[in-house]
Amino acid sequence: MSHVHPHIPSGGGSQASQLRVSVSELHDGPLRRELKVTPTALDLSDSTYRFPFDVELDLTFGMIHDQVYMKGRATTVALTECVRCLGEARVELVAHVDVVYEKNAELLSVESQALGDADGSLAYFNGEEILFASQIRESLMVELPEMPHCSEDCKGLCSSCGSNLNQGPCGCASAESESTSDDCSSQSWQDALRKLKLD
Incomplete structure (x- = not known):
């Protein structure tokens, strides 16, 4: 029975280095990483949402033959405009991450490693390390609601005078x-x- 080895990067390392895992680290069993990264590190952006808060990650990596899997959760808070009252809406994002990485030695660039199937559950790596920022970003983006509200019982604006x-x-x-x-x-x-x- 394999044990999950906790691994929490020190705050001194660059965020780019925290968003990658060497396959050699997984030979002794699954590896857990708990991170807090900036939205900029994940290239997290949207035309209608703002991301002023850090993204918290709780991820587990492991190997099955030549495949690497990543499971866990990504959480943050996004800000946008309420579609009812036009006030600020705080949207808590909780993305469940479940990705399988297939080995492909020809895929060496960051852009190539971002390739995968449409729903983000399959990605590729170069056989030496996993760059997982793209998959985390996509998992959060799909959680953004199309009709955000400041609260479920928001009363909106008066259709006559526009008062909140x-x-x-x-x-x-x-x-x-x-x-x-x-x-x-x-x-x-x-x-x-x-x-x-x-x-």
Whole structure:
């Protein structure tokens, strides 16, 4: 039975060196790495999201024949605009990482090692070391919601005056009329249903 050997890089090493694993380190069994890296180190960027916080990684690497696997989790917080109230939305990202690396001695560049299948579960390495920043980045990017909210119960903006209804009622006549209209529609529906039952 193999044991997982803990391995936590020192803070003095460069982040680029922390985002790679030498295959020779895996010959004695699975290797665990707990890291905290900057979004810049992962080239983490998006047109609508900001990434001001570090990314925490808890990863385990191991070998099965000529394949290397990486399993674990990547977490961070992204900031963007709430689609309802246009205020700031904090989105907690938790990406579950599960990647298999196939050996290909011809793939020597960082760009080549980023190649893999469409969902990121297969990647390639040059036989000597694993460069895993690309797979971590992709695993986080797919977790970004298309319709982010500041909270599940966000009330949005008043359709008339544009006030943020999370901060309290705006007092608009349109808001009151919409509420009255909804009540009337509900009452009309109930009256119609009652009439059908009587008929």
